[in-house]
Amino acid sequence: MIRNVLGSLMGLVGAAAALWSPYRAWYEGRRGRDYRVEELFAGSGITPDGAALLGSLMLPFLCAALLALGAAVLRSRLLMALAGIVVLGFAVLWMVRQGQAAGSLSVGGDGQGLGPGVATAFAGGALILLGAFVMRGRPRRDRRPLPRDAGMPGAVTGWEDRPVTPQTEPWHPDDRPRDTGPQDPRPQYPDPQNPNPQNPGPQAPRPQYPDPQDPGPQGPRA
Incomplete structure (x- = not known):
């Protein structure tokens, strides 16, 4: 959070310096707002003609x-870096075109040669790039599902992007139904004679009842 605030502040200060540079002298006392932006791309190069404010170097800045x-509002490092590249790119392009028009570039303290406006533009662009380097950007959202113990007391339940429902919650490897073969639908009751089905033990003899069709050696009963 502190790095985003510091980087945004540096970027805004650099942008303010870039906006101020066209009002200062760029070359031989001529201000940056007097250079037309299309002269940087035209084949004729730099001319002594004047320019409107929004048609000068003020437009790209x-x-x-x-x-x-x-970038400061959205906490975007990419937009901040792009702003710095635009400022430095147009400043370098102007130096190339001015050098072609003048034959050479010189630096003088008496108003001749490169003026303070060029230095202000380069300083502003460098400060914007430094602000993009300092910023951390927006934090990334973790879209991974929560662990199984998310339903325990004190833990956050549900997915981060959508609510968890019985229809949308995926199977856990330990909760998947396993195929155990055909099952006997009849209920199994424990044997009172043998409560442990794994160890049947000795079986008690069953009582023998006489057959009414067979009277036996004693003959029919009266």
Whole structure:
């Protein structure tokens, strides 16, 4: 959390510096807002013609500042890094085109050569990239299911993305039904003579009853 706040603050300060740079001198006293942005891509190169505010170097720096603001709100390192690349990329592209137009670039303290606006743009872009490096970004959500003991007291129950229902909860390997073959549907009652079915032990003799059809040696009964 602290790293996101610190990185966002650095990125916003760098974006403010990038927005301020077009109002400062870039080369031989000419401000950055006087350079048309299409001159950086046109074949004619840099010309002495003026430019509107939103048609000058202010336009790409304004887009970079909006990206940095969105990155600070969304806590996105990618957007913050993209904003820094936009600022540094247009600053480098301007130096290349200005060097082609002037033949060479020089640095002077009397208003000749490169001015403080270029240094401000490079400092702002570098600060935005540093802010993207400091930020941690948004935390990733863990979509893995909870362990089996999630239903115990004090534990969080349910899935993180959807509620757990008997129809949607997957089988656990220990809870899957096992095929044990055909089962005898008749109930099994314990034998009172032998409560342990695994060890039958000696069987008690069954009583013998006389057959009424066979009178035996004593003859028919009266």
